[in-house]
Amino acid sequence: MIKDLRVDDRLIHGQIALTWPKALGVNRIIVANDGASQDKTQQMSLKMALPSDVKALIRSVEDTVTFFDNPKAKEADLMVIVGNVTDAEKLAQALGTLVERVNLANVGRFDGVPKEEKLAIGSSILLSKAESEALDRLLKIPNLKVVHQIIPDNSAKKLEDMM
Structure with missing residues (x-):
């Protein structure tokens, strides 16, 4: 089960x-990011940032979907992190009820769009046109919680209420 799909x-x-x-x-954390899955230096940096009791898998978005074909993966409690709304929407569409909620935290600050x-x-x-369209599709997925919560101490705000 994906406890939190964080963007x-x-x-x-x-x-x-x-x-x-x-x-x-x-x-266990899965980083679902096509760029990071191809960059060994970034993979090492991401893994080094975690405490020793938390393990990370770094996969492409497509490989992350395939990962959940394994019944053991479906039963494990996991956090999945993506770098943009488009990837979150792809995973939420593909994985359905395995995703408990999507948390848009920090988005669009480094994508090169003015x-x-x-x-x-x-x-x-900060959403580009493409990211905004992906968010619209994400919000239409039935029974999916889409929230904004930077840290656990903050209350989760429904994204629909923030728009």
């Missing part, structure tokens, strides 16, 4: 490494 353009960083695994009760061309939702969500 965070930094992938693994201090908030992820130190607070989210404990709050979610997970000790800020003035983006839709801003709160202070940490």
Whole structure:
């Protein structure tokens, strides 16, 4: 079960490494990112950011979907991190009820699209046209919670209410 599908353009960083695994009760994180899955240096950096009791798998988005074909993977409590809304939408569509919620945390700050061309939702969500369209599709998935929650101590805000 995917306890949290987090959209965070930094992938693994201090908030992820130190607070989210404990709050979610997970000790495994999957980074679903096509670029990171091909970059050995980035993979080492991401894994080094985690405490020793939390393990990371770094896969492409497609390989992440395939990973969940294994019944053992479906039963494990996991956190999945993607770098953009488009990848979150692909995973949520493909994995269905395995995804408990999608958490748009930090999005669109480093994608090269000028800020003035983006839709801003709160202070940490900046969506290009393509990302905004992916969010619209994500919000239409029945029974899927889509929230904004930077750290576990913050309350989760429904994304629909923020728009």
